[in-house]
Amino acid sequence: MANANLSAALRTDTGKGAARSLRREGRVPGIIYGHSREPQPLTVDARELGRLLEHVTESTVIDLALDGKPTKTLIREIQRHPFKKQFLHIDFQELVAGESVIVRIPLVFRGVAQGVKADAGIMNTVMTEFEVEADPSNIPDHIDVDVSNVTIGHALHVGEIPLPPGVTVLDDPESAVVIVSAPKATELTPVESMPAIPAEPELIRKPKDEDEA
DSSP states (O other): OOEEEEEEEEOOOOSHHHHHHHHHTTEEEEEEEETTEEEEEEEEEHHHHHHHHTSOOTTOEEEEEETTEEEEEEEEEEEEOSSSSOEEEEEEEEOOTTOOEEEEEEEEEESOOHHHHTTOOEEEEOOSEEEEEEOGGGOOSOEEEEOTTOOTTEEEEGGGSOOOTTEEEOSOTTSEEEEEEOOOOOOOOOGGGSOOOOOOOOOOOOOOOTTTO
């Protein structure tokens, strides 16, 4: 399970005007919610949030220090300005032990497909992440996918991939994750279909008279 740390502060002022003031001060307004708590407004430092987002994924558990009190959370939504490099709002979900959550986990592909290595096939990646349900204590930071046994003309499906303990995949088990297809044949122009080279025209001369000769 991947973890990261972020500091936050509760806020009492709400509304568009208060949110604009916070952004001018370099803060990002947001909320935290969970099964056993009412949604609470908060703020985080915009620069600290930007640095955090450079190395976390949707499944990273954020240890949110909310006014100094640690709370395990997931980032559920980030609103960004349509053209400025600015965060507008952020939502956190508090995690409760024993209460499963749904997250998307990135896939990490291992090995070289047999169809690629032995037969010069082409591997096409259909899925890059799974939607899974897991207890907060069992959220993996990624899922390994071994593609080494996939041959030409075959696929590796969701239901064939081993999952970490305590993790249930919600995607269709019959969905293809990778497919190995045959290499594209190089089309050569047949000799008979090549345009014929025109012969040189015969030089026709008028016969000379004997007197001219």
